[in-house]
Amino acid sequence: MHETAVIETPVGKLKISIQQNCLYEITLNTELSESPPITRMGKRVVDQLADYFRSAGNSFQIPLVPRGTEFQTRVWIALCDIPPGKTETYGELAARIGSNARAVGNACRRNPTPIVVPCHRVVAQKGLGGYAGDTGGELMNIKRWLLSHEGIDLSRI
16 A cells, blocks of 8 residues: 655655555655645654654654665665764765765665654764755755754754
């Protein structure tokens, strides 16, 4: 079964796609009208996102639809090891998984489930880096908001 829900959050409207009773995709800044989830999995995802937006220390317990290359999957799993309130540089994450910073950045850019798979916690050696393939504008504002919400002092990045 496929389900799509659109919810309002502090970072704008998110479109949540459910397939095979798992989270398939989160689209940031959608222009779609709000529509509540119908299935139990849709409600679970929305509830856990709401918990995160109330308290950034909450962790997600949501099954994901496997997609992406083997390397991308390795990066996305490694992202989930970065706890709320912490960051790693692209280079640090790359060293941890035996890769390079550019490849890690490319995998972060293709992350289909941002926020749940916390690519926002990866920053450049000097500065924030990018978010969802963007280095400015509204997507970077979302990254700043998420990091601040988790207690990261942006002036130290």
